[in-house]
Amino acid sequence: MEMKVLAGLAGYLAAYPTRIFIEVDKGNYGAFDEWVAAKGYRVLEKFQRYPSNTNFMIEKTS
16 A cells, blocks of 8 residues: 555645655555655665565755
8 A cells, every 4th residue: 555655645745845754665665765766865874673565754955
C-alpha cells in the first residue's frame, strides 16, 4: 500500500516537500528506491524491526 499512498500524495508533496517516515514492505523495496530517486528524495535513516519491512525517514533534496 505504501506506493499507492505515495502516488496519492504526489500533488501535496510537489507543493509542500516534507520529511516522510514510511514503512516499506520488502516486496516494494525496488519500487520505493525508484520513487525516491525519481522524486528527488534521499534516505536519512532506516529502521528495521521486522524482517518483512523497513521504516525509512526520507527528505527532499535541495
